[in-house]
Amino acid sequence: MPVRILDVREATVPIASTIRNATIDFSQMTISVVAVITDAVRNGQRVVGYGYHSNGRYSQSGPIRDRFIPRILAADPDDLLDDDHDNLCPARVWATMMANEKPGGHGERSVAVGTLDMAIWDAIAKIAEMPLYALLAKKRNQEASGRVFLYAAGGYYYPGQDMRALCDEMRRHLDEGFTAVKIKIGGASLAEDRKRVEAVLEELGPHARLAVDANGSLDLRMAVAYGEMLREYDLLFFEEPGDPLDFALQSVLAGVYPHAMATGENLFSLQDARNLVRYAALRRDRDFLQFDASLSYGLTEYLRILAMTEAQGWAPSRMLPHGGHVMAMNMVAGLGLAGTEFYPGLFEPWGNLPDHCRIEDGYLTLPEAPGMGFEANSALFEAIKQATA
Numbered sequence: 001m002p003v004r005i006l007d008v009r010e011a012t013v014p015i016a017s018t019i020r021n022a023t024i025d026f027s028q029m030t031i032s033v034v035a036v037i038t039d040a041v042r043n044g045q046r047v048v049g050y051g052y053h054s055n056g057r058y059s060q061s062g063p064i065r066d067r068f069i070p071r072i073l074a075a076d077p078d079d080l081l082d083d084d085h086d087n088l089c090p091a092r093v094w095a096t097m098m099a100n101e102k103p104g105g106h107g108e109r110s111v112a113v114g115t116l117d118m119a120i121w122d123a124i125a126k127i128a129e130m131p132l133y134a135l136l137a138k139k140r141n142q143e144a145s146g147r148v149f150l151y152a153a154g155g156y157y158y159p160g161q162d163m164r165a166l167c168d169e170m171r172r173h174l175d176e177g178f179t180a181v182k183i184k185i186g187g188a189s190l191a192e193d194r195k196r197v198e199a200v201l202e203e204l205g206p207h208a209r210l211a212v213d214a215n216g217s218l219d220l221r222m223a224v225a226y227g228e229m230l231r232e233y234d235l236l237f238f239e240e241p242g243d244p245l246d247f248a249l250q251s252v253l254a255g256v257y258p259h260a261m262a263t264g265e266n267l268f269s270l271q272d273a274r275n276l277v278r279y280a281a282l283r284r285d286r287d288f289l290q291f292d293a294s295l296s297y298g299l300t301e302y303l304r305i306l307a308m309t310e311a312q313g314w315a316p317s318r319m320l321p322h323g324g325h326v327m328a329m330n331m332v333a334g335l336g337l338a339g340t341e342f343y344p345g346l347f348e349p350w351g352n353l354p355d356h357c358r359i360e361d362g363y364l365t366l367p368e369a370p371g372m373g374f375e376a377n378s379a380l381f382e383a384i385k386q387a388t389a
């Protein structure tokens with residue numbers, strides 16, 4: 001039976017908190033949550049695909065409701081199907097959403113499409129009765145174990161926080177099983193950030209690695225100053241030093257900072273990713289690419305980005321997607337990527353681990369639930385259902 005999309009819903013949900021990085025606070029932060037309701041039935045249940053996007057970009061209610069949902073619902077249903085007509089085709093749904101959209105200008109629209117695309121992939125994997133990671137691995141003729149390397153992305157600036165509180169937070173991440181943690185830099189003076197790095201390295205000892213994230217806040221002079229300071233330490237990576245589109249800054253820094261750098265979470269299209277790889281002097285043998293599928297036109301576009309980076313000589317093991325969501329975890333397990341981040345205790349329940357899952361030695365094993373696995377995460381699933389009811 002051909003699958004039909006019966007309805008698509010969107011809701012805006014607050015994820016406000018008191019945290020701050022070098023460029024924004026999260027006091028007004030929201031996300032969009034979507035549901036794609038199909039007429040397919042599996043295990044006696046109607047298949048509904050769900051999606052939401054990463055923190056940091058606010059709800060995309062306007063473009064989702066005004067343009068992208070109407071295009072999906074107005075399409076000839078057969079035009080949304082794969083060749084066998086037994087499942088949705090992600091690329092055809094994507095092309096339907098992107099009809100009459102000019103190239104370039106990827107700012108917000110890519111988040112709207114990425115959120116809907118996540119729900120389409122969730123539905124597709126549920127219709128195929130497979131976990132998404134297994135479906136992705138099968139498409140690449142690979143085995144998937146469901147094992148995902150996760151690092152703890154924390155170390156934000158909090159009102160009134162002192163060094164002891166920062167170190168206590170890092171200690172909690174180690175106790176939870178992480179072997180790598182990340183802290184923010186660039187939101188205090190260079191001298192203060194050096195103290196933060198040294199204090200955390202001391203706290204971690206030989207048990208875990210530290211990464212730092214400047215959230216695109218540094219100009220060229222300060223990026224070089226931070227590079228010269230940070231190169232004295234054994235860091236896992238130095239993330240997003242300058243403006244995400246300042247490829248010249250990034251390439252100058254490659255001459256200053258010899259260790260691994262990471263960037264790409266704020267580049268939102270295949271073309272932006274291609275330009276980064278072409279012009280930013282990133283090094284295939286050590287740097288990491290952090291494109292976030294939920295923010296950048298979805299997993300459908302991510303697969304195109306991955307094909308491009310692989311053709312440019314980048315191994316999938318250099319890909320470290322941003323996001324802290326379960327789609328990124330499925331991508332890591334299914335596509336053989338390096339790992340992804342997780343925000344312990346932040347953005348709950350949108351960043352929860354699946355029920356009964358623990359981090360062991362830095363790794364999580366995903367449950368074998370069909371789709372993204374939202375249903376195996378009861379607090380998250382309850383929030384998704386309430387938002388899209």
Ligand SMILES: [Mg+2]
Nearest residue numbers: 213239240265
């Ligand atoms: Mg970051």
